[in-house]
Amino acid sequence: MFALNFNKTTMPIFYGKVALIDFLNSVKTKNSTVGFIPTMGALHQGHLSLMQQSLAANDYTVVSIFVNPTQFNNLEDLEKYPRTLDQDTQKIAQLNDTIIVYAPSVDDIYEGKVLSQDFDFDGLENQMEGKFRPGHFNGVGTIVKRLFEIVTPTNAYFGEKDFQQLQIIKKMVQKNNLDVNVIGCPIYRAPNGLAMSSRNERLTEQQKEESAFIYKTLTDAKEKFQTDSPKSVTEWVEESFAKNPTFELEYFQIADEATLTPCITKNKEKKYRAFIAVFINNIRLIDTISLN
Secondary structure, rough: OOOOOOOOOOOEEOOOHHHHHHHHHHHOOOOOOEEEEEOOOOOHHHHHHHHHHHHHHHHHEEEEEOOHHHHHHHHHHHHHOOOOOHHHHHHHHHHOOOOOOEEEHHHHHHHOOOOOOOOOOOOHHHOOOOOOOOHHHHHHHHHHHHHHHHHOOOOEEEHHHHHHHHHHHHHHHHOOOOOOOOEEEOOOOOOOOOOEEEEEEOOOOHHHHHHHHHHHHHHHHHHHOOOOHHHHHHHHHHHHHHOOOOEEEEEEEEEOOOOOOEEEOOOOOEEEEEEEEEEEEEEEEEEEEEOO
């Protein structure tokens, strides 16, 4: 189903994949490029920055808005995830009303079988988020693969806040021989350093200010990593959060960017990144920073 006409004053919004595919086939030429930003809605400036990158580099830009049930291992988290389609489409239209929006139903995506496909991500899925969210990355792989098959984008844009997810999507594209260029984009942060996330909508203003502690700790850890051992830096971060009653630290890990395996001893030839997940009032926040 198609909601609006595609012209200079109205933005096209599709609720069904058949109509979206037909429309894209009708406007694309042989050499057209399509940029794609998959989202779960509750759009913020970070999402809009991905759209701006796509608009600058492609003939057409598609944004999907879909809260994907198969990547939630916590039913309460799925139920509480913000759903703000009207506000989201207004934000997109204000940015650029030629962006094509795909806002499918669960049935349009899963056709009555809400199940994850099983993927082999060469062990990337067993680290960090994978340890604490069983089945999460099979759900991510399932929805992203299906969206890629529907939209058939030239380029797809993902924020580096979910760096493990980014690496897993690149692996999924490689292993399934999908013809799409996956582009990682820098984290968009609030002025106090808090990484922009849809989950931030659930934070009070005071909690948002207190959450600056996460990025501050990461930047201090980066500085310490230049001279200290990974073990020493990890212990320092764990002690810092233990002293701060506002947060519950789920994990902090220094890992090889390519394999996501924990860094035990530093190797000058490798790139390392710090990953963190914390709870503030039962709201789970993640962040990451490049260390070298």
